[in-house]
Amino acid sequence: MKWLESGESMEYDVIVIGGGPSGLMAAIAAGEKGARVLLIDKGSKLGRKLAISGGRRCNVTNRLPIEEIIKHIPGNGKFLYSAFSIFSNEDIIKFFEGLGVALKEEDHGRMFPVSNKAQSVVDALLSQLEKLHVNVFKNCAAEEVMYDQHHVSAVLLKDGQTISAKAVVLAVGGKSVPQTGSTGDGYAWAEKAGHTITELFPTEVPITSNEPFIVNKTLQGLSLRDIKLSVLNPKGKPIITHQMDMLFTHFGISGPAVLRSSQFVVKAMKKWNLQEVTMSLDALPEKTEEGLFQEIVKLIKAEPKKSIKNTLKGLLPERYLLFLFDQSEIDPAEQGGSISHEKIRRFAKHCKQFQFRVNGTLPIEKAFVTGGGVSVKEVDPKTMASKLMPGLYFCGEILDIHGYTGGYNITAALVTGRLAGTNAALYSKNDRA
Numbered sequence: 001m002k003w004l005e006s007g008e009s010m011e012y013d014v015i016v017i018g019g020g021p022s023g024l025m026a027a028i029a030a031g032e033k034g035a036r037v038l039l040i041d042k043g044s045k046l047g048r049k050l051a052i053s054g055g056r057r058c059n060v061t062n063r064l065p066i067e068e069i070i071k072h073i074p075g076n077g078k079f080l081y082s083a084f085s086i087f088s089n090e091d092i093i094k095f096f097e098g099l100g101v102a103l104k105e106e107d108h109g110r111m112f113p114v115s116n117k118a119q120s121v122v123d124a125l126l127s128q129l130e131k132l133h134v135n136v137f138k139n140c141a142a143e144e145v146m147y148d149q150h151h152v153s154a155v156l157l158k159d160g161q162t163i164s165a166k167a168v169v170l171a172v173g174g175k176s177v178p179q180t181g182s183t184g185d186g187y188a189w190a191e192k193a194g195h196t197i198t199e200l201f202p203t204e205v206p207i208t209s210n211e212p213f214i215v216n217k218t219l220q221g222l223s224l225r226d227i228k229l230s231v232l233n234p235k236g237k238p239i240i241t242h243q244m245d246m247l248f249t250h251f252g253i254s255g256p257a258v259l260r261s262s263q264f265v266v267k268a269m270k271k272w273n274l275q276e277v278t279m280s281l282d283a284l285p286e287k288t289e290e291g292l293f294q295e296i297v298k299l300i301k302a303e304p305k306k307s308i309k310n311t312l313k314g315l316l317p318e319r320y321l322l323f324l325f326d327q328s329e330i331d332p333a334e335q336g337g338s339i340s341h342e343k344i345r346r347f348a349k350h351c352k353q354f355q356f357r358v359n360g361t362l363p364i365e366k367a368f369v370t371g372g373g374v375s376v377k378e379v380d381p382k383t384m385a386s387k388l389m390p391g392l393y394f395c396g397e398i399l400d401i402h403g404y405t406g407g408y409n410i411t412a413a414l415v416t417g418r419l420a421g422t423n424a425a426l427y428s429k430n431d432r433a
């Protein structure tokens with residue numbers, strides 16, 4: 001790779017702004033098409049968010065069928081149908097294997113590098129950039145994208161330099177975890193080209209609550225496995241239910257089921273102008289409420305003098321069991337035989353639908369993913385080209401596309417990056433001809 005000084009002037013076919021997964025893939029795809037490509041990133045390292053993704057193991061894609069992948073991208077997943085028909089999750093797997101990064105499948109179709117090291121994914125992408133002679137400017141922040149006579153013309157850098165290009169790919173990500181460089185710089189450049197930015201919001205983010213049991217840290221640190229967690233509408237009906245693990249924290253709740261539910265809390269608060277939303281936790285999804293009640297009654301009948309705590313030992317993690325006894329006004333030391341059926345029914349109900357109020361989420365900066373962004377209505381789904389400004393392309397999280405954690409966001413970034421880079425290169429060649 002030729003590391004140019006940022007002051008050096010040159011005209012490029014394609015400038016990719018942002019060296020996250022979408023930008024790295026876009027630069028590679030444009031390089032493969034023979035374009036003269038410049039990739040710029042304001043950080044000292046490329047792929048900083050990629051390197052910390054998936055617990056630093058990088059959940060690089062997901063092997064579920066495309067229909068399922070789209071379902072796991074609740075933020076405009078359907079927009080990606082055309083893109084997947086051109087470059088799919090299976091193509092991502094082949095692409096990385098071609099770069100010498102062996103992948104393995106884990107639960108729920110999640111794909112990770114065999115090395116368990118996100119850095120191995122980043123390094124493979126960097127080697128490919130080098131092979132394709134893509135120029136890279138690091139520590140180089142873009143200040144603005146320049147448009148001339150309704151056409152992309154150049155990128156103005158923060159240091160005052162202007163670099164001309166036929167096409168520019170905006171791959172600067174969203175606003176989440178800004179210390180990785182994603183500070184939302186691209187929205188203004190898109191707006192300047194006439195694009196609509198849909199409202200930004202935190203998604204895949206822990207949820208906050210003022211419930212006394214949270215404030216008092218009663219359950220802090222407790223994780224529950226394979227529970228069902230629902231977000232309820234004001235009429236008490238579930239808007240969404242996710243069956244996964246969750247965790248109680250000092251400010252609220254977190255863990256996979258919570259992250260997936262978070263955008264529905266944000267949207268419900270907005271839609272109904274609520275200060276709080278009710279969530280419902282089913283700690284025993286395989287049992288019915290009536291079945292559980294009957295089971296407990298039977299257990300008590302067999303040993304009526306045994307304390308209820310010992311009778312129900314193992315039904316739930318002990319801390320949660322004691323918590324639900326407390327919520328049901330049951331003394332854990334009380335003999336099962338002397339507890340009223342009304343209280344046992346209340347306890348069974350709490351096991352199946354413990355309801356509590358939540359009052360929001362951590363801020364967008366702490367979210368795994370940014371919801372909202374460049375409206376997909378104004379982007380061609382087959383090429384990622386702006387429908388409003390010739391020569392402008394979008395990819396990755398800057399777009400109004402967001403998926404659940406599980407490899408869906410990186411998949412969306414890589415797929416849109418592939419299309420944006422390829423088509424920006426083709427566009428610049430036609431423009432040159």
Ligand SMILES: Cc1cc2nc3c(=O)[nH]c(=O)nc-3n(C[C@H](O)[C@H](O)[C@H](O)COP(=O)(O)OP(=O)(O)OC[C@H]3O[C@@H](n4cnc5c(N)ncnc54)[C@H](O)[C@@H]3O)c2cc1C
Pocket residue numbers: 017018019020021022023040041042043046047048049050052053054055058059060140141142143171172173174176177180181182183184185186367368369395396397398405406407408409410411413
């Ligand atoms: C902790 C964490 C773990 C995650 N784990 C997963 C996971 O396992 N699976 C999954 O699918 N998703 C995961 N995600 C989400 C996923 O990492 C992002 O959706 C993805 O990185 C977005 O890629 P991107 O290329 O659009 O943008 P980013 O990765 O955000 O990259 C944007 C790049 O643009 C650069 N940039 C920004 N502004 C400028 C500027 N003005 N000039 C020059 N450069 C600029 C930044 O420095 C940055 O390098 C995780 C996110 C986080 C925070």
